[in-house]
Amino acid sequence: MTRARSIKKFMKFAGVPLAIFIIVLVVPFVNGFYYSFTDWDGFKATKLVGFANYTESFEDPRFWSTLKFTALFVVVSLILVNAVAFGLALIVTSKLKSKNFLRTFFFVPNLIGGVILGVIWQFIFNSALVALAEKYDWEMFKESWLQDTNKAFWALIIVTIWQSSGYMMIVYITGLISIENDVIEASQIDGASPVRTLFSIKIPLMAQAFTIALFLTLRSGFMAYDVNVALTGGGPFRTTELISLHIFEDAFAEGDFGTGQAKAVIMFLVVALAALVQVTISKRYEVQR
Amino acid sequence: MNTRASWGKRATFGVGITLAFAYFFPFFLVFVNSVKLKYDILENPLAFPAPITWDNFQQALTKMEFFRSLTNSLIITVFSVSLLIVFSSMLAYYLARTKSKSSKYIFLGLVASMIVPFQALMIPFMALFAPFVSWNNRASLVFFYIGFGVALSTFLYHGFISTIPTEIDEAASIDGASDMVAFWKIIFPMMRPITATVAIINALWIWNDFLLPRLVLTRETQTLPLSTYLFFGQYSIEYGQAMAGLALAVIPIVIFYLILQRQFISGISQGAVK
Known part of the structure; x- marks a missing residue:
């Protein structure tokens, strides 16, 4: 192919989507790095300020408590969402007649946006449970x-958990049904109990599903925003702000663009690092077939 | 052995049905309270409604401007998803079929971009696009969704195109078809399964997205999640109306899912595993 023709083909097939991708995602991303080192106020950046925005971020005690809260949220939701989702996947891949019916119930919350789920539960926690607690004298929910x-x-x-376990359940179902039946039958003939089969055969053979789901x-734990804003709104007194909401509030409610962006860059680095570590560790457990 | 197996099955069923009930329970609360009078809701949120009132729905329909939000959501989702399919299938075809260093790096760049959370670039993003947004915010939102969605969609198409033999392209070009004609007439129709996956994954994301529309859209152009959130914020004391509003927000997507259930499940499992 001549050079002119190959350029023409590139423009026809790749030009528009790549241009949009660069304008919408790459340019703001690069700008963000740059702005975090300047005295940017949302409109113009007059001079470079080095790491001032970063030191300011780390001197902000609220930012530390947000980081801690987010880390705890990510760890706990990671463990519980996956444990529940794997359990659901086992239920709906068993020999039950009602398994498709059950799968629908587990999956439906996932179809609905986090904001709507959040406000549903805001009603449950703030009104429904409180009303019931008054009526039946449940100390826990008063x-x-x-x-x-x-x-x-x-x-x-x-x-x-309610929102995302259905989605992860699908990932685990895909993993579970990809295991060849003869392997499982062989283990049963050898006298392995169902629990033993699960831990020694099924889980190792579907490790890839765990890599993906984790x-x-x-x-999504690091990026969680919708449920946070709709359920607690960060309250009481901004103590339940996850990092996304924290950055949003910093920039758009308080107008701290420089430090807000420095925090956003920190968030990106944390997410990238955590994902890299997780995938490297998980990959080690994957069996080559 | 037989009795043990059937006991295990019964236990599984018991756990499954209990969990299904728990998963459905919040929706039950919403629906049952959406047709109650305010006083009855606080008296007992669990009780079945007596008497049933449809006033809440009537109020919610007008106050949250349901049909306008639904139309906005539909327009934005349909345009974004269609354009994403067109652009990312072409891009993926080009990248998969051009064996050059640059196309390899472009592909790697797209894959790497998927780790970037929107929040990491949201502030400079808004600074850059604020003037653009005020000109036509629905069109600009569609434009943004293409930019943010193109990486994943291209990645999904790329994997699929690699399984289509290049002989098919060659045959088409020998028969005198241009690149574009060969792609749209021959290759694209062969990608129906992955197109369904791309459509469903993007539609779910765009339909439910909240943060980006919150930044971009105005009152007139707001989507369903946005209007539900604002409505709930304003009228959460009017429990019945708030519940009717939530019920209205939940119903369209659930109906859509029940119609296309099989495609949803296979779409998500393929999209995730790739």
């Missing part, structure tokens, strides 16, 4: 869970 930082954390976890939950 005061709304969303008024207390620790309980609000668990409220966030519950809604996140990666997806890790990423």
